[in-house]
Amino acid sequence: MADTLNQATRKGFLVDTARCIGCRSCQVACKQWNKLDADKTTNQGTFENPRDLTPALYNRIKFVEKETSGEVTWQFVNERCMHCGDAGCMKVCPSPGALYRTKDGVVAFNKEKCISCKYCVSACPFNIPRYDADSKVSKCHLCIDRIGGGITPACAKACPTETLKYGNRSQLIAGAKAAKKTLYGEGDLNGLGVVYALEGPPEQYGLPANPHIPMSIFLWKDVIKPLGILGFWGSIGAMLLHYVTIGPKKIEEHDEEVRHDQ
Amino acid sequence: MISKYIDRFSTKERVLHWFVTVTFFSLMLSGLGLYSRLFNGYFSLFGGGSNAILVHKIAGVMFFFSSLILFLHNREKVTEFDQDDQEWIRLRGGYLSTDEVHLNVGKFNPGQKMFAIFIGAATAVLGITGIFIWFPESFPRWIVQISLMLHGLMFVGSIMFVVVHVYLATIGNPGTLEAMLWGRVTRSWARHHHPKWYKETTGDNP
Numbered sequence: 001m002a003d004t005l006n007q008a009t010r011k012g013f014l015v016d017t018a019r020c021i022g023c024r025s026c027q028v029a030c031k032q033w034n035k036l037d038a039d040k041t042t043n044q045g046t047f048e049n050p051r052d053l054t055p056a057l058y059n060r061i062k063f064v065e066k067e068t069s070g071e072v073t074w075q076f077v078n079e080r081c082m083h084c085g086d087a088g089c090m091k092v093c094p095s096p097g098a099l100y101r102t103k104d105g106v107v108a109f110n111k112e113k114c115i116s117c118k119y120c121v122s123a124c125p126f127n128i129p130r131y132d133a134d135s136k137v138s139k140c141h142l143c144i145d146r147i148g149g150g151i152t153p154a155c156a157k158a159c160p161t162e163t164l165k166y167g168n169r170s171q172l173i174a175g176a177k178a179a180k181k182t183l184y185g186e187g188d189l190n191g192l193g194v195v196y197a198l199e200g201p202p203e204q205y206g207l208p209a210n211p212h213i214p215m216s217i218f219l220w221k222d223v224i225k226p227l228g229i230l231g232f233w234g235s236i237g238a239m240l241l242h243y244v245t246i247g248p249k250k251i252e253e254h255d256e257e258v259r260h261d262q
Numbered sequence: 263m264i265s266k267y268i269d270r271f272s273t274k275e276r277v278l279h280w281f282v283t284v285t286f287f288s289l290m291l292s293g294l295g296l297y298s299r300l301f302n303g304y305f306s307l308f309g310g311g312s313n314a315i316l317v318h319k320i321a322g323v324m325f326f327f328s329s330l331i332l333f334l335h336n337r338e339k340v341t342e343f344d345q346d347d348q349e350w351i352r353l354r355g356g357y358l359s360t361d362e363v364h365l366n367v368g369k370f371n372p373g374q375k376m377f378a379i380f381i382g383a384a385t386a387v388l389g390i391t392g393i394f395i396w397f398p399e400s401f402p403r404w405i406v407q408i409s410l411m412l413h414g415l416m417f418v419g420s421i422m423f424v425v426v427h428v429y430l431a432t433i434g435n436p437g438t439l440e441a442m443l444w445g446r447v448t449r450s451w452a453r454h455h456h457p458k459w460y461k462e463t464t465g466d467n468p
Contacts, residue, residue, distance in 0.1 A: 094296050118399070119410065220410055225297065
């Protein structure tokens with residue numbers, strides 16, 4: 001597979017959380033462009049809605065409500081596929097082409113090639129992929145059908161405050177650094193395709209401080225897999241070696257005759 | 263006239279063993295493509311990955327129960343290790359030298375016992391982790407992540423043990439395969455490989 005990542009030409013988002021007003025235009029624009037149905041939700045005493053990503057919700061605004069000295073403050077953070085440079089989903093996907101990297105560095109998917117194993121659900125460091133009613137993977141694909149033609153992704157196009165900025169990833173990072181922003185995801189997992197400018201520690205936004213591919217997934221793919229292949233051929237080799245050096249335990253036929261003669 | 267043969271495995275035991283064998287290799291072939299993309303070609307045996315997963319699930323349920331029954335059927339014979347077994351283990355069953363060794367082995371030698379215990383344990387682990395992997399959205403993510411790792415690890419352990427098992431039961435010990443094919447072994451085979459069992463079965467001194 002050609003899943004190579006060119007850091008210089010890679011496209012991505014900069015999410016400047018300080019600018020977000022929680023209008024959720026991004027959610028709506030995404031649904032409209034990707035022809036995703038509305039999810040029926042129930043009021044749970046918060047403005048956050050829906051409360052989680054769904055197969056029909058590729059990105060959403062997470063409402064972080066905090067109470068400090070009697071006053072409630074809100075922080076808004078856009079939750080979606082991070083398009084990791086080192087993507088856990090792609091690492092475990094057994095079906096070539098079901099999850100793939102585009103030349104823009106996007107982690108895209110092809111439902112026709114998805115074999116419904118759901119390994120990507122478990123391997124994602126951010127718990128993003130969801131499975132639809134047909135048991136096929138669904139998540140943000142960074143509007144590959146728009147950016148391929150040079151058009152801004154639907155969510156960023158709809159964002160009225162420029163919280164969501166789409167463009168060349170390294171230029172977006174350079175611009176944010178020039179503005180003295182604290183960045184999240186610049187180097188994690190070989191660089192996240194979605195880089196955040198945060199005003200506090202990542203945990204406050206529900207983001208892992210040190211995102212990484214889950215340890216057991218790493219052990220499976222990078223330790224057990226190669227050692228297992230070695231072990232299999234090693235045991236076959238050991239048996240062949242035993243056969244030609246020590247040899248089989250043969251029962252000599254004459255033993256039998258000797259006994260009868262006794 | 264005394265028969266040249268003595269019975270070792272009943273028809274039921276043989277059928278169960280080969281049922282476990284067929285489901286094991288079905289699981290291996292359908293699971294290889296899930297273990298790594300290197301083995302993606304094995305999916306085509308089943309007409310694609312989705313079908314391979316379906317076969318893996320069906321064969322998995324069949325293997326789980328049949329293998330567990332096989333283990334439970336032999337559980338007393340394979341979980342007790344006596345003095346003679348310790349001697350067998352000390353001498354590695356005589357497999358690492360060409361010298362003739364005389365070991366007082368019962369129906370199963372300690373190597374066979376350890377193989378049975380490992381496969382019994384692996385069946386339990388593979389079955390339980392398999393359920394978590396089957397329904398990943400119904401369990402905490404860390405459980406499914408560890409299950410994916412353990413499922414691979416137990417497969418690797420099983421296939422390595424199976425390679426040894428197949429070798430020792432076929433070309434490594436001529437005359438052994440017949441026990442699982444037709445149920446009987448020759449008297450001389452029994453006297454050489456399992457003298458204690460030979461005495462228990464026939465009453466003769468080996």
